[in-house]
Amino acid sequence: MSDLRLDFRLLAGRDLATGPEGLHEHVRRLGPLPYADRSLIDLVAGSGLTGRGGADFPVGLKWRSIAVAPKGSAVILVNGAEGEPRSKKDRLLMTTRPHLVLDGAFLTAQALHAKSIVLYIGEDHHASRQSMKRALAERTDEERRLVRTFDAPARYVAGTSSAAVHLVNAGVATPTSNPPTPHERGVDGAPTLVQNVETLAHVALLARSGRATGTRLITVVGGVSRPGVLEVDGGTTIGQAVAMAGGQTEPSRAVLIGGYFGSWVEAGKAMALSIDPQALRAHGLSLGCGVIGLLPASRCAVCEVAGIMRYLAGESSAQCGPCFFGLRALADACGRIADLGTNSTDLFQMQRWAAEVRGRGGCHHPDGAVMFLQSALQTFGDEWIQHPPHLRRSA
Amino acid sequence: MKRQLAIDRIKCDGHGLCAELLPELIRLDDWGYPILAPGPIPEHLLPLAKRATEECPVLALALRRTRAA
Amino acid sequence: MDILLWYTTRGAGAVTLVLLSGSVVLGILSVLRVQSAAWPRFLTTGLHRNLALMTLVFLALHVVTAVVDPFTHLGWLTAVVPFSSYYRTLWLGLGTIAFELLLAIVATSLVRGFIGQAAWRWVHWLTYAAWPLGVVHGLGTGTDTWSPWFFALTVICVGAVATALVYRLVAGSPDPLTGPRAEFEAAVQRRESP
Numbered sequence: 001m002s003d004l005r006l007d008f009r010l011l012a013g014r015d016l017a018t019g020p021e022g023l024h025e026h027v028r029r030l031g032p033l034p035y036a037d038r039s040l041i042d043l044v045a046g047s048g049l050t051g052r053g054g055a056d057f058p059v060g061l062k063w064r065s066i067a068v069a070p071k072g073s074a075v076i077l078v079n080g081a082e083g084e085p086r087s088k089k090d091r092l093l094m095t096t097r098p099h100l101v102l103d104g105a106f107l108t109a110q111a112l113h114a115k116s117i118v119l120y121i122g123e124d125h126h127a128s129r130q131s132m133k134r135a136l137a138e139r140t141d142e143e144r145r146l147v148r149t150f151d152a153p154a155r156y157v158a159g160t161s162s163a164a165v166h167l168v169n170a171g172v173a174t175p176t177s178n179p180p181t182p183h184e185r186g187v188d189g190a191p192t193l194v195q196n197v198e199t200l201a202h203v204a205l206l207a208r209s210g211r212a213t214g215t216r217l218i219t220v221v222g223g224v225s226r227p228g229v230l231e232v233d234g235g236t237t238i239g240q241a242v243a244m245a246g247g248q249t250e251p252s253r254a255v256l257i258g259g260y261f262g263s264w265v266e267a268g269k270a271m272a273l274s275i276d277p278q279a280l281r282a283h284g285l286s287l288g289c290g291v292i293g294l295l296p297a298s299r300c301a302v303c304e305v306a307g308i309m310r311y312l313a314g315e316s317s318a319q320c321g322p323c324f325f326g327l328r329a330l331a332d333a334c335g336r337i338a339d340l341g342t343n344s345t346d347l348f349q350m351q352r353w354a355a356e357v358r359g360r361g362g363c364h365h366p367d368g369a370v371m372f373l374q375s376a377l378q379t380f381g382d383e384w385i386q387h388p389p390h391l392r393r394s395a
Numbered sequence: 396m397k398r399q400l401a402i403d404r405i406k407c408d409g410h411g412l413c414a415e416l417l418p419e420l421i422r423l424d425d426w427g428y429p430i431l432a433p434g435p436i437p438e439h440l441l442p443l444a445k446r447a448t449e450e451c452p453v454l455a456l457a458l459r460r461t462r463a464a
Numbered sequence: 465m466d467i468l469l470w471y472t473t474r475g476a477g478a479v480t481l482v483l484l485s486g487s488v489v490l491g492i493l494s495v496l497r498v499q500s501a502a503w504p505r506f507l508t509t510g511l512h513r514n515l516a517l518m519t520l521v522f523l524a525l526h527v528v529t530a531v532v533d534p535f536t537h538l539g540w541l542t543a544v545v546p547f548s549s550y551y552r553t554l555w556l557g558l559g560t561i562a563f564e565l566l567l568a569i570v571a572t573s574l575v576r577g578f579i580g581q582a583a584w585r586w587v588h589w590l591t592y593a594a595w596p597l598g599v600v601h602g603l604g605t606g607t608d609t610w611s612p613w614f615f616a617l618t619v620i621c622v623g624a625v626a627t628a629l630v631y632r633l634v635a636g637s638p639d640p641l642t643g644p645r646a647e648f649e650a651a652v653q654r655r656e657s658p
Contacts, residue, residue, distance in 0.1 A: 150654065151654070155652055174652060319645060326424075361404055453581060
């Protein structure tokens with residue numbers, strides 16, 4: 001029993017560098033796939049498991065809202081798009097523990113009486129797709145019959161729930177307006193549960209052990225010795241996670257918590273923060289999909305932010321004016337300050353545009369970009385006001 | 396019955412008729428897209444608001460019931 | 465009395481042509497988002513709508529007086545069934561079609577909120593069929609065809625609409641997101657999974 005407890009972590013088992021864990025080994029290590037019925041919904045709700053796709057929404061609540069749909073109508077969409085550029089956790093799970101993800105998907109489908117499963121895997125994540133494909137081949141005919149696989153286009157917003165559903169329904173991965181939301185009317189008009197691959201992996205363990213692992217996957221990037229994916233227990237601080245990643249290569253100026261959809265925090269303050277979405281929310285921060293980036297003090301913060309804003313502006317789906325033009329204007333202003341030095345017009349305009357753009361897009365892409373920028377303006381205040389011209393960016 | 400303005404941002408193409416018809420509650424940003432004043436629509440502006448929703452060339456503007464606070 | 469009916473039919477027909485052409489031009493200007501400080505968008509759309517409604521009024525007058533006129537021997541059926549008249553069958557029939565198209569276009573516009581934007585738009589495109597049919601009907605049925613005043617009127621109306629159309633084709637889409645939206649859509653198309 002004690003060995004079993006150690007195994008109830010997502011990344012337990014064979015060395016991650018040795019490739020995917022096959023079905024045989026997976027079952028030997030964790031036991032066979034449990035039978036799932038409606039009681040799994042209560043188990044999930046009681047465990048307090050929250051989504052790992054970025055929104056941290058209570059999984060049980062999501063399941064309950066789908067469970068009211070007529071039997072045999074729901075669709076499960078397994079979101080393995082991982083569009084956040086610096087995040088690697090979903091890919092890691094798919095390439096090394098595909099059966100955890102598939103178990104989670106099949107258990108969910110069974111508990112919710114779903115009629116089909118959609119596997120949505122990033123088109124550039126070749127190793128993940130291969131691994132999931134091979135893993136599917138090891139499953140039963142009955143399980144395989146439920147599954148359809150789709151490539152998620154390699155664009156930032158293509159990983160959004162509504163974009164995923166739109167791709168399946170209409171062949172284009174652009175976010176759509178709601179109402180209706182995917183869980184009201186999604187794939188083929190059916191109530192659709194969109195769940196991140198890591199969330200489903202947690203379900204696979206939860207169904208066997210009866211309780212949540214209490215762990216989560218994060219990706220530590222930037223100025224650390226061993227950047228990459230870590231599985232951390234609840235309550236781990238950012239400082240502790242940095243130590244697990246081999247420590248800082250040089251002192252950090254600030255930490256980006258939550259990737260490009262997150263916020264900047266002064267390094268000193270950041271290290272003490274707990275990697276827990278609820279705790280972070282109390283500070284007005286969001287863990288998002290778990291990317292934690294350390295900005296070395298030797299790097300120019302303004303230039304770094306300008307580069308990311310340029311990327312985010314380019315990732316607008318161009319469906320809404322405020323997002324497309326607003327983010328572009330913000331990125332242009334950041335770029336001007338980065339390349340040509342501070343000027344008060346751009347600083348002033350940025351504040352105004354940021355306030356105006358927020359909440360006026362059809363999806364949350366502009367909101368994320370604006371919050372990212374606003375946190376940068378706050379955290380790096382002095383750098384923005386005093387930035388000298390860098391005719392070639394250090395980024 | 397309290398009503399609120401709502402815009403489908405994806406349908407909106409920045410025609411700007413709404414801002415012409417209801418300048419008390421709608422103004423345009425630097426690129427011609429509407430910014431709505433928050434909160435319920437004052438009674439005396441309801442007829443104009445209704446007209447604005449009917450005149451939108453792409454039916455992006457709508458009146459919604461305000462949820463009770 | 466008969467002469468009065470006859471003149472009314474021809475007169476109302478001419479007015480219909482002018483009003484319809486004006487409405488079409490304003491519709492095109494509306495799509496092109498033409499405006500200035502003194503001429504807001506809602507003026508274009510409002511005039512477009514009012515001219516269209518007036519068109520229907522004069523069109524109704526034109527149809528009724530034509531049918532009621534004993535000289536033309538037209539029954540009420542010819543107003544709704546195309547090519548069912550003995551008198552100038554082809555040209556009158558085209559007019560009947562134009563009439564029905566315009567009825568559909570105006571009717572759908574009045575209930576656009578109920579039928580939705582997509583359906584409304586589909587029917588509205590039929591204006592590009594209704595207007596030329598109306599012009600051809602006017603040239604083919606009227607005994608005025610080659611009378612100077614009607615001919616001049618027709619030339620002016622056709623010229624105005626043609627100019628607006630050329631403008632429309634040359635100007636391209638006034639929506640600045642048209643290009644970027646298409647570009648993004650192309651980048652996120654579903655592709656066959658290997």
